Amino acid sequence: MGNFFDKPPPPPPVVLVPPLFDFPPFAARDRMLVSSYKVLFGKLALQCLFEDYFQEARHFTTRIMLKPIDDPHVDLIATVSGPLDHKPEENIIGNALFRWQSDVHDPHTFVDLYVSNSDQILQMRSCAYYPRYGFGAYGIFPLLLKKRESSEDFGQMGLRYGSKNLSCGVSLTPFAMKDEMPKSVWLVSRMGRVTAGVQYEPQAGDSKLTNLMNWSCAIGYAVGSGSPLSPSFNFGLELVRSSQFIASFYQHMVVQRRVKNPFEQEDVVGITNYIDFGFELQTRVDDAITSNNIPDSTFQVGASWQANKNLLLKAKVGQSSFSMALALKSWWKPSFTFNISATRDRADGNMRYGFGIQSESLREASYQRADPNYVLLTPNKEHLAQGIFWKTGKQPMLQSDVDAGNFDAVPRELRPLDKIL
Structure with missing residues (x-):
């Protein structure tokens, strides 16, 4: 009888692990069509940080991204954009x-058709890549x-x-004419945490290999994996055509904060947040006269x-302007995202706005509500636990066991990332 009246033990505390707003980035789906030199060294992450959800001033963007349930091998992305005032x-x-x-879980082999009312009215792209052998071919x-x-x-083709x-x-x-081939050649290699690469892009009318204006080189240092649930750091230096020097770094942080949400269960004591920070400096190193x-x-x-999972805030500061963006997302099927951005031009001091609306069913939220990689830490002394837990009454906070190596690698849309540089 005593066991019958005994209360069951309370459930163990858990931490909410929300999915990222946009992962993987859509630019990664087409990375087999471009040079690896153009997407490594943190360039793809910086592009998403500085461009996504920052709408052009006084413009709007509406995008619909759908995948039919009956045939997941196909999808459609339709976009309408223009000025707010006529x-x-x-x-x-x-x-x-x-x-x-061809494969739902492999984005490397595909065919797509692009239609538009602008200059490129109809365009076809095709790519075939075989991860087992490492070879691929593509055409635009x-x-x-x-x-x-x-x-x-008139089109371009590539081998990789x-x-x-x-x-x-x-x-x-x-x-093209004989003296205009090839369009580009690249070589990128990774040694531990260091990645180095060179790219040859001949200028019009001068395709000599000895012309340094046709060459670009970069070196980067990266820490962390490609998993969004793991912190990462990327630092890069690039010399573009012997005329422009670019230094950049990007950091992705996975942090926790205490949360008391009346809409959640009592065992939810914390939530995981994602903080990204990036910097990019471009300066000329030649003595060319510019405007x-x-x-x-x-x-x-x-x-x-x-x-x-529903709120994203972004901000960026440059020499000529300051911008902020707010994005709100509902994880329905399909999901719905509304974003608004404000840009203040330093020249005239005016504030200009832009907004966007997006509906999507291509990417799915794949992170668990209670991640098993989060363990309960019970240190004896608070001064020894700085950065590990916060005091939440009598119950310590949960902390990610980052060094356990149990995090999932990347979503299935980007696999097999560990086999492809």
Whole structure:
């Protein structure tokens, strides 16, 4: 009888682990179509930090991204954007991208069609990559254009090889003049935490290998894995065409804070937050004469804070402007995201706004509500636990066992990342 009236023990405390707003980034789905040199060294992460949800001033963007339940091999992305106030010189632009990929969990082999009411009316892209052998091929073919001026307007093709520590490839314009081939050649290698690479992009009319203006090189130092549940740090230096020097770093932090949410259960005592910080400095190293409107050196600093699965705050500061963005997301099926951004121009001091609306069913929230990688720490002395837990009454906070190595690698849309540089 005593056991019958005894109260069951309370459930163990848990920490909410919300999914990231946008992971993986959509630019990563097409990374096999571009040089690895252009997406490594933290460039993809910095692009997302400085561009995502920062709408152009006095403009709007509406995007629908859908995947049918009956056939998950295909998806469609349709976008409509334009000015908020009617201007004769600016038109509303509409485009759509229809994509088919052979494997639902492998984004490397696909075919897509891009249609638009702008210059590139119809374009086809195709990519085939075999992770087992490391070889891949791709092609980009503009089918309908208002006018064809450069060799790229007639299409380009590429070959690549990728392994765990090496990536190399070449991009060709098969219909170009003889002295315009190739379009680019790259080689990137990773040795431990250090990644180094070079890229050859010939200028029009001068494709000599001895011309340093055709070469770019970069070196980066990275700590952490590709998992969004694990902290990471990336620092890079790049010399572009012997004329521009770029220094940048990006840090992704996974932190916890105490939470008391009346809509959650009593066992929820904390929540995981994601904080990102990035910096980029660009300066000229040659003595070329530039326009008075183009400064020799520019910089930008950006930060973002995801408080929970529904709220994202971003801000960035540059030489000419200051911008902030707020994004609100509902994880329905499909999900719905509304974002608004404000930009203050230092020249005139005016504040300009832009907004966007997005509906999506392509990416799914994949993180667990109570992550088993979070363990309860019970240190004896508070001064020995700085940075490990906060006092929450008589119950210590939960802390991520980052060194356990139990975190999932990356979402299935980006696998196998550990086999491809």
